[in-house]
Amino acid sequence: MITVLAAAAAALVPLVTAAVATRSATALDARRVGTLGMALALSCGVLSGATSDGGWDAMLPAFVAAIGLTAVSMSAAGNATPTRSARILLVIGATGALVVTDHPVALAIVWVASILPTWLELRARPETRPSARAFAAYLTPSAALVTLGALLLALGASPAVAVLPLAAGLAIREAMVPAHSWFPSFVEKAPMGLVVAFVAPQVGVYAHLRWLAAGLPPQLEDVIAALGAITVVLAAALGAVQRSARRALGYLLMSQTALVAFGLEAHSASGRMGALLAWLVCGIATAGFAMTTAALEARRGSLSLDRPSGSFRRIPSLASAYLLLGLASVGLPGTLGFVAEDLLVNGTVERFPVLGLTLILGTGLNSVTIVRGFFALFTGSRRHAGERDLTHRERAVLTLLVGSLLAAGLWPSGPIRWLSGVRRHEASEEAVDRQSSRSALGRLEPEGAMHGAVAVVDGDRALGDLFDARER
Amino acid sequence: MTEAWIQVATVLCVAAPGVAFALIAGAEWMRFPLQEREVVRIVGVCFSVATLAVVGSAGWMLHAGVTEVRVPIGDWFEVAHHGFSLALVLDRLSLPFAALGAALVGLIGAFSQRYLHRERGFRRFYLLLSLFGLGVELVVLAGSLDLVFFGWELVGLTSALLIAFFDERAAPVRHGLRAFLTYRVCDLGLMAAVVWLHHTVSSAEVAPHAGSEWAGLVAPEGALDATIVGALLVWAAMGKSAQVPLGGWLPRAMEGPTPSSAVFYGALSIHLGPYLLLRAAPILDRAPIVAGLVVTIGALTATHATFVGRVQTDIKSALAYASMTQVGLIFVEIGLGFRFLALAHIVGHACIRTLQLLRAPSILHDNRHLEQAVGSHLPRPGGHLERMVPRRLQPWLYRHALERGYFDSLLADGILAPVVRLLRGVDRVERRWIALLEGGDDKPADEGSGSRVAR
Numbered sequence: 001m002i003t004v005l006a007a008a009a010a011a012l013v014p015l016v017t018a019a020v021a022t023r024s025a026t027a028l029d030a031r032r033v034g035t036l037g038m039a040l041a042l043s044c045g046v047l048s049g050a051t052s053d054g055g056w057d058a059m060l061p062a063f064v065a066a067i068g069l070t071a072v073s074m075s076a077a078g079n080a081t082p083t084r085s086a087r088i089l090l091v092i093g094a095t096g097a098l099v100v101t102d103h104p105v106a107l108a109i110v111w112v113a114s115i116l117p118t119w120l121e122l123r124a125r126p127e128t129r130p131s132a133r134a135f136a137a138y139l140t141p142s143a144a145l146v147t148l149g150a151l152l153l154a155l156g157a158s159p160a161v162a163v164l165p166l167a168a169g170l171a172i173r174e175a176m177v178p179a180h181s182w183f184p185s186f187v188e189k190a191p192m193g194l195v196v197a198f199v200a201p202q203v204g205v206y207a208h209l210r211w212l213a214a215g216l217p218p219q220l221e222d223v224i225a226a227l228g229a230i231t232v233v234l235a236a237a238l239g240a241v242q243r244s245a246r247r248a249l250g251y252l253l254m255s256q257t258a259l260v261a262f263g264l265e266a267h268s269a270s271g272r273m274g275a276l277l278a279w280l281v282c283g284i285a286t287a288g289f290a291m292t293t294a295a296l297e298a299r300r301g302s303l304s305l306d307r308p309s310g311s312f313r314r315i316p317s318l319a320s321a322y323l324l325l326g327l328a329s330v331g332l333p334g335t336l337g338f339v340a341e342d343l344l345v346n347g348t349v350e351r352f353p354v355l356g357l358t359l360i361l362g363t364g365l366n367s368v369t370i371v372r373g374f375f376a377l378f379t380g381s382r383r384h385a386g387e388r389d390l391t392h393r394e395r396a397v398l399t400l401l402v403g404s405l406l407a408a409g410l411w412p413s414g415p416i417r418w419l420s421g422v423r424r425h426e427a428s429e430e431a432v433d434r435q436s437s438r439s440a441l442g443r444l445e446p447e448g449a450m451h452g453a454v455a456v457v458d459g460d461r462a463l464g465d466l467f468d469a470r471e472r
Numbered sequence: 473m474t475e476a477w478i479q480v481a482t483v484l485c486v487a488a489p490g491v492a493f494a495l496i497a498g499a500e501w502m503r504f505p506l507q508e509r510e511v512v513r514i515v516g517v518c519f520s521v522a523t524l525a526v527v528g529s530a531g532w533m534l535h536a537g538v539t540e541v542r543v544p545i546g547d548w549f550e551v552a553h554h555g556f557s558l559a560l561v562l563d564r565l566s567l568p569f570a571a572l573g574a575a576l577v578g579l580i581g582a583f584s585q586r587y588l589h590r591e592r593g594f595r596r597f598y599l600l601l602s603l604f605g606l607g608v609e610l611v612v613l614a615g616s617l618d619l620v621f622f623g624w625e626l627v628g629l630t631s632a633l634l635i636a637f638f639d640e641r642a643a644p645v646r647h648g649l650r651a652f653l654t655y656r657v658c659d660l661g662l663m664a665a666v667v668w669l670h671h672t673v674s675s676a677e678v679a680p681h682a683g684s685e686w687a688g689l690v691a692p693e694g695a696l697d698a699t700i701v702g703a704l705l706v707w708a709a710m711g712k713s714a715q716v717p718l719g720g721w722l723p724r725a726m727e728g729p730t731p732s733s734a735v736f737y738g739a740l741s742i743h744l745g746p747y748l749l750l751r752a753a754p755i756l757d758r759a760p761i762v763a764g765l766v767v768t769i770g771a772l773t774a775t776h777a778t779f780v781g782r783v784q785t786d787i788k789s790a791l792a793y794a795s796m797t798q799v800g801l802i803f804v805e806i807g808l809g810f811r812f813l814a815l816a817h818i819v820g821h822a823c824i825r826t827l828q829l830l831r832a833p834s835i836l837h838d839n840r841h842l843e844q845a846v847g848s849h850l851p852r853p854g855g856h857l858e859r860m861v862p863r864r865l866q867p868w869l870y871r872h873a874l875e876r877g878y879f880d881s882l883l884a885d886g887i888l889a890p891v892v893r894l895l896r897g898v899d900r901v902e903r904r905w906i907a908l909l910e911g912g913d914d915k916p917a918d919e920g921s922g923s924r925v926a927r
Contacts, residue, residue, distance in 0.1 A: 130910035130911060131910060133909060133910050133911055134906050134909040134910050137909050181905050181906050181909075182906065182909075184902065185902075185903075185906040185910075234898075237891075237895050238898065238899055238902075240895075241892050241895045241896055241899070242899070268552065268554075269551050270551040270552050270553075270554035273551045274551075308642055308645060310639075310640060312639045313592055313593075313639070316500075316596075317501065317503075320500075320501070327629070332625070333621075333622045333623075333626055334626075338622070339549055339556075342556060342618065343549075343551055343554065345663070345667050346554050346666075346667055346670050347551075347554065349667050349670075349671055350671065356667070357664055360663045360664055360667070364656045364657070364659065364660050364663075365656075367656055368652065368653055368656055371632065371649065371652050372649055375636060375645045375649050378639070379636055379639035379640070379645045380639070380640075380641070380642045380645040380646075381640065381642065382640045399501070412548065412549040413547075413548075413549050413550075416549055416551060420551075
């Protein structure tokens with residue numbers, strides 16, 4: 001009961017906070033209110049996860065709230081308005097609602113609800129109004145296709161029919177080649193807090209797991225995997241040659257998102273676990289990385305990668321956070337990203353030997369993008385514009401992100417057990433045992449198999465079940 | 473009981489550098505800057521502990537006549553049939569490397585206390601040095617190729633960051649990026665080899681190998697698979713050890729502080745490629761084509777580097793090419809199967825080159841003293857080799873050496889530049905398409921940083 005209430009609160013608090021933030025006098029006040037609200041939502045999310053029995057979806061409210069906290073608290077207040085903070089909170093609230101809902105129609109409603117505030121914010125400013133058109137040109141068909149698929153599912157149509165529009169809608173939102181052109185432009189021009197709130201939670205992955213996991217025909221799986229691999233490599237290569245830090249970030253996010261989509265099509269437990277971990281790592285690390293970029297941009301103005309900018313000695317913490325979070329998202333040893341990459345590549349290579357190996361190329365190129373960005377933005381020049389290093393607020397949020405990535409990276413068995421739903425499985429096993437001993441019918445063997453520290457389990461919503469359903 | 477102590481000592485070899493890194497990094501992040509003396513003390517104590525641990529273990533192994541100690545720490549993580557086992561191996565190959573690594577990093581730490589005194593990046597240098605020490609110890613003591621990759625990545629990253637140590641100048645930063653790019657391109661080979669080994673033999677562990685001097689990677693049964701894995705490992709080793717045609721980053725890497733150049737490119741990092749190949753001995757045995765490839769690459773590198781090194785006008789570049797020459801020869805020895813010779817060559821070369829690099833800054837001073845003592849200019853060494861080259865060839869070879877064998881321009885202008893042009897062309901098409909959708913001019917005015925951005 002506590003679990004459900006806390007998860008619901010994690011989704012509702014940002015919505016309530018959005019209403020309060022709109023009434024704030026200044027953007028600074030709105031950010032303060034939003035930060036407090038998201039800290040409360042994160043606490044609710046953690047409480048929900050801690051009181052649950054695990055499973056791949058148990059920590060999602062906390063995951064979304066952590067991204068929301070990063071997006072809101074690190075947004076620049078200089079030229080922002082309270083409405084922008086409110087819209088970021090609305091997107092996070094809709095995403096939080098999305099990850100605790102499993103009815104197709106409800107999912108479709110919150111799916112659209114997460115797109116709308118983003119589009120409104122783009123339209124609200126003259127400099128981003130043209131981008132709103134491109135955004136709408138892609139995201140409107142995406143929303144329509146997802147709604148159509150959800151309605152078909154709700155009306156009891158064959159999953160084989162319903163998944164086609166769903167998959168197409170998700171592919172557009174996840175910026176898979178060839179439906180990706182809106183994405184780098186969106187990241188380049190939209191307010192960064194909004195970009196993070198809209199992109200980092202990768203709601204397409206959630207929808208994929210909820211709707212597509214059991215119903216995709218094998219041919220479509222192969223197509224998604226191939227498109228995913230192409231997107232990973234193409235976006236990584238394009239990111240590595242960009243002249244603008246923002247656009248490079250856009251391609252980096254696109255490549256990392258596709259990496260997760262590709263891993264979801266693996267038919268091995270390690271590949272799936274790798275994809276899930278990559279989802280969480282990319283969400284947290286890229287949110288921090290993007291907001292660190294935004295923090296630098298707020299201090300310095302437009303960020304070019306063509307000429308070295310210097311200032312490392314003035315802003316060492318900001319520079320270190322940029323490098324650390326960026327590299328964590330692409331598998332820096334010692335962080336959870338390394339574990340995710342190892343599982344993902346090893347798990348996918350059995351089914352897709354060639355495509356699996358291309359992931360290595362993609363992550364390699366992404367790390368070049370990050371290190372190139374670090375060198376160009378923080379070193380190579382004696383000039384400095386008197387920028388300020390991280391504020392207390394920024395440092396606290398980044399410490400939380402970096403700390404969680406490092407802690408989970410050094411002790412990955414814990415998150416893996418949690419995501420596998422071992423506790424949920426053990427709880428159901430105990431219940432079965434109690435029931436069997438009472439009825440003296442003998443002991444039931446669990447269907448899942450334990451492998452050392454981790455189990456592939458057959459719990460209700462547990463990872464094994466989600467994917468095994470597709471295999472059966 | 474003794475074996476338990478040996479196991480603890482082996483773990484300490486890895487844990488001590490990790491502690492040094494964690495303490496310095498934690499203090500920096502929490503804005504609690506340590507004094508220079510404190511930083512040096514932390515690094516000194518931790519690497520002394522690591523050195524004592526490995527020397528003590530070596531002493532016990534010699535005394536007890538044990539040639540291999542395996543320390544299984546446990547599974548770091550495991551999902552279904554894929555696991556990442558944490559195991560360390562002390563044997564005749566890893567012991568000299570581990571001892572050399574811990575001792576040299578500790579010595580460089582002590583040396584740099586004065587060399588970098590009041591340098592603004594003092595603590596950053598020690599932070600990266602500790603992380604490098606951790607990476608090296610992980611690579612050499614790793615009981616599986618998975619763990620080798622872990623340490624290998626740390627070594628590559630710290631190398632690039634230390635090349636760019638003097639961060640207010642453009643050249644070191646450019647060279648650091650070049651080194652990182654080369655490392656990453658070659659690391660793809662190592663990662664792919666790990667995956668392919670898991671795929672073919674379901675294990676990337678370092679295991680005892682019949683007829684081999686030390687434990688090695690398990691070779692795939694099929695000759696083709698063995699050749700693929702072997703070629704991938706050679707590719708990885710080529711990048712880390714600056715072999716032809718990828719070695720252009722090495723002389724540029726000398727832009728970093730001299731102590732780090734000494735320990736990275738004179739002693740440890742440059743020899744990790746040969747170390748990897750020595751661990752992969754069973755694979756080289758099964759794939760003679762790969763062994764031939766190793767010999768060819770090594771011979772080409774040694775020939776190229778010895779010529780190019782002779783026309784260098786600064787001491788650190790000359791020493792860089794001298795290192796490259798020796799590592800090329802070590803590659804030849806490994807490819808021909810002279811593995812103990814290669815190991816002895818590595819240890820000897822690492823020690824002498826570190827000393828030379830550390831002495832490099834004071835070489836002018838030394839030479840002046842020597843010339844005063846001799847009473848004339850010092851004789852120029854290496855003339856005998858030049859006399860062996862026909863006169864007609866000499867100008868051509870001189871030009872070839874000045875241009876560093878044209879390898880750099882071939883890679884930069886022949887391969888990288890067209891790829892970058894192509895990708896930027898694709899990006900231009902993307903921009904025009906979006907500009908069209910946005911209803912504006914289909915030729916964006918500024919493709920750089922000046923695009924209108926909402927912060």
